[in-house]
């Protein structure tokens with residue numbers, strides 16, 4: 001009886017085997033779907049919880065069916081504050097500034113210039129996206145502090161050594177605050193001015209114009225060196241915030257590309273130039289302009305005593321000179337007497353004549369004659 005039951009069962013299973021297969025396949029599919037959806041939700045949860053596997057600032061995007069990783073632009077990676085101090089003022093200022101930068105959620109490093117070898121490290125700042133701040137004091141005869149001496153010596157040599165190339169520090173962004181005392185008339189804030197100029201000569205970009213703190217309360221712009229620094233710090237921090245947002249200041253009107261949009265400021269600056277104020281001597285007027293020697297056309301420093309012209313740049317300098325000369329000649333032609341007008345006219349004619357050589361003229365005339373139709377018209 002039992003054996004009979006067993007065989008009946010087997011026969012039943014065999015007869016309904018297709019239903020059984022289907023049920024198993026259905027079960028497996030359900031299981032796969034459940035597994036798939038649970039892992040997906042888990043991953044989503046991890047992502048939104050800030051799992052380190054997902055880099056901050058990286059977004060998934062689907063473009064034409066392809067998933068691409070797109071990095072959000074980081075405009076400022078951090079701030080490096082270099083100080084050259086002897087009696088501690090610049091160091092104190094550096095710490096104060098660092099606290100303010102930290103409170104804005106930016107990484108900051110405070111560095112004594114004595115502990116830093118520019119020969120090894122400074123060029124890294126051209127690509128680091130850091131902002132380099134220099135708080136430097138001037139001492140007797142315009143000398144830097146002992147700690148800043150090597151940095152200054154190296155930078156001066158680099159700025160004046162053609163082997164470095166005038167774009168050696170292109171990409172480095174910086175701001176300088178000099179500490180000094182205007183009682184030392186001949187050497188007031190010399191170190192800050194020099195560092196600013198040497199960096200600029202190497203095509204580093206000022207994020208704002210250099211400022212000078214004056215210990216001489218009678219002369220100090222804000223009443224004391226501390227107040228000078230606080231005023232500069234406020235401007236620096238707002239500039240820093242703007243840079244973090246990726247904002248660019250309008251062109252100062254001195255760039256080669258002529259992209260200046262702030263005409264009002266431009267005219268003011270041009271009047272500054274007329275009065276012979278060099279760019280690194282203006283303090284208040286251009287406080288927020290971003291400049292680098294590489295971008296500026298007038299090459300104020302190229303005429304300075306410390307300038308070195310790279311042989312590679314001679315070609316472009318000569319072409320600039322030739323262009324300026326040509327413009328001068330044209331201007332003379334415009335404003336001069338009838339005689340000069342006639343001379344200019346003759347010159348123009350002469351130039352036109354030169355463009356067609358006798359051989360070319362002959363060939364063109366012949367071509368014209370060939371093209372002429374018998375009725376006197378010309379073929380189109």
Ligand SMILES: Cc1cc2nc3c(=O)[nH]c(=O)nc-3n(C[C@H](O)[C@H](O)[C@H](O)COP(=O)(O)O)c2cc1C
Pocket residue numbers: 084085086087088089090091137138139140141142143145179180181182184187188189190215225
């Ligand atoms: C002995 C001595 C010499 C100085 N010589 C100059 C100078 O030539 N030019 C200048 O602008 N300031 C000069 N100063 C002023 C200092 O630069 C100023 O006091 C500065 O704030 C010092 O910064 P520190 O405390 O970080 O060293 C001199 C100060 C001292 C004590």
